[in-house]
Amino acid sequence: MVGRCTPVWIVTIVCLAGCSQSYKTTTNSIENAQKLDDCKVVIDTLQSENLPALESTETWNGKYGPGLRLTTPHYEIYTTLLEPLMLRQIPGFMESAYHAYNRLMPQPIETTGKLRIYLFADRQQWEDFTKTFAGERAEVFYKIKAGAYYLNGACVTYYIGTRRTLSALGHEGWHQFNNRHFRFCLPSWLDEGIAMLFETSRYEDGIFYFEPNQNAHRLEGLKETLISSQQIPLSELVAMNPGEVLAIDQAEAVRAFYSQAYALIRFLQEADYGKHAGDLRQLMVDGLTGNWPLSRSSKKIAADRNMPRTVEWNRIVGPQLFRQYIGNDIDRLETEYLAFCRQIITRVPQIAQSQTEGFHTTVRFTLSEPDGLLGCTDQASDAR
Numbered sequence: 001m002v003g004r005c006t007p008v009w010i011v012t013i014v015c016l017a018g019c020s021q022s023y024k025t026t027t028n029s030i031e032n033a034q035k036l037d038d039c040k041v042v043i044d045t046l047q048s049e050n051l052p053a054l055e056s057t058e059t060w061n062g063k064y065g066p067g068l069r070l071t072t073p074h075y076e077i078y079t080t081l082l083e084p085l086m087l088r089q090i091p092g093f094m095e096s097a098y099h100a101y102n103r104l105m106p107q108p109i110e111t112t113g114k115l116r117i118y119l120f121a122d123r124q125q126w127e128d129f130t131k132t133f134a135g136e137r138a139e140v141f142y143k144i145k146a147g148a149y150y151l152n153g154a155c156v157t158y159y160i161g162t163r164r165t166l167s168a169l170g171h172e173g174w175h176q177f178n179n180r181h182f183r184f185c186l187p188s189w190l191d192e193g194i195a196m197l198f199e200t201s202r203y204e205d206g207i208f209y210f211e212p213n214q215n216a217h218r219l220e221g222l223k224e225t226l227i228s229s230q231q232i233p234l235s236e237l238v239a240m241n242p243g244e245v246l247a248i249d250q251a252e253a254v255r256a257f258y259s260q261a262y263a264l265i266r267f268l269q270e271a272d273y274g275k276h277a278g279d280l281r282q283l284m285v286d287g288l289t290g291n292w293p294l295s296r297s298s299k300k301i302a303a304d305r306n307m308p309r310t311v312e313w314n315r316i317v318g319p320q321l322f323r324q325y326i327g328n329d330i331d332r333l334e335t336e337y338l339a340f341c342r343q344i345i346t347r348v349p350q351i352a353q354s355q356t357e358g359f360h361t362t363v364r365f366t367l368s369e370p371d372g373l374l375g376c377t378d379q380a381s382d383a384r
């Protein structure tokens with residue numbers, strides 16, 4: 001009996017599998033044709049607006065379905081997001097960010113090749129892309145619950161709401177910019193602290209203006225850190241990377257690191273009418289040109305982009321640079337820094353509802369990899 005029935009089952013299963021495959025192919029073709037039509041509509045819409053930062057718009061036939069390639073003077077933006085209201089902002093936002101990054105430089109840098117950005121419509125596409133793009137590191141990036149990462153010269157993100165997507169792009173764009181142009185890679189406190197200056201912006205007449213003092217999320221984090229007396233001592237702050245605390249799953253410590261690094265850069269730029277601003281600027285200039293007074297081995301790691309920064313390198317170089325450029329009297333600087341922190345948390349701007357939906361406690365951090373190497377990415381944890 002069993003022997004006679006078996007072929008029937010096989011035929012049935014093969015047929016079902018075949019029908020299912022054929023149905024899926026037909027459905028995908030219809031969806032793709034629909035998306036191609038949508039692309040054309042969006043291209044027409046964007047072109048009709050004559051956006052100043054947008055050089056060209058064309059269809060991108062990526063593996064993840066039809067999408068668009070937006071080209072600006074300094075960026076190539078590949079996207080499967082077909083949302084005109086969002087897309088009309090991205091070119092101007094990235095160009096504004098590029099000019100804002102440049103304002104930290106002694107003179108403007110002209111990038112030789114365009115910087116690449118991937119913006120996916122949803123998480124699934126982002127994960128599929130990451131699987132190929134990041135290879136064995138993909139698992140690390142899957143831990144990101146909402147946000148973006150920078151890897152191999154590209155920022156890779158997916159749509160998480162307009163404001164939050166722009167915030168992630170402004171932050172990651174800084175990592176991309178300094179990795180492309182700086183001779184030396186930056187220690188975590190400096191790299192992350194500056195990246196957070198580009199998380200909040202205001203739009204006016206086609207230009208985005210970055211407003212670090214409106215970063216409610218970081219200010220809120222700083223306030224919670226100070227109120228709960230969980231602040232990281234300054235000497236430790238400039239030595240650590242958030243991956244070290246992430247490894248032991250301390251969300252409060254990660255929040256403290258980010259909010260304090262954000263406040264530290266603002267302190268150096270703003271406190272006492274910018275009395276430390278020149279020192280910070282010199283630190284940046286020497287990192288750009290490769291003139292930090294480091295040991296031979298530390299210099300070698302700093303200059304070799306194929307040699308990842310290690311936790312150990314960060315622990316040596318972070319404090320060393322802070323002492324050499326900003327000052328050796330850590331106790332006095334810490335007193336001034338904490339006074340500045342208390343001052344800036346007295347007026348925390350309201351966080352817009354769209355920023356908080358499903359995003360109750362948000363932290364960005366650098367994931368540490370199993371072997372202790374630093375991988376720079378950002379992670380946002382939701383309220384679950």
Ligand SMILES: [Zn+2]
Pocket residue numbers: 171175192195364376377378
């Ligand atoms: Zn970052």
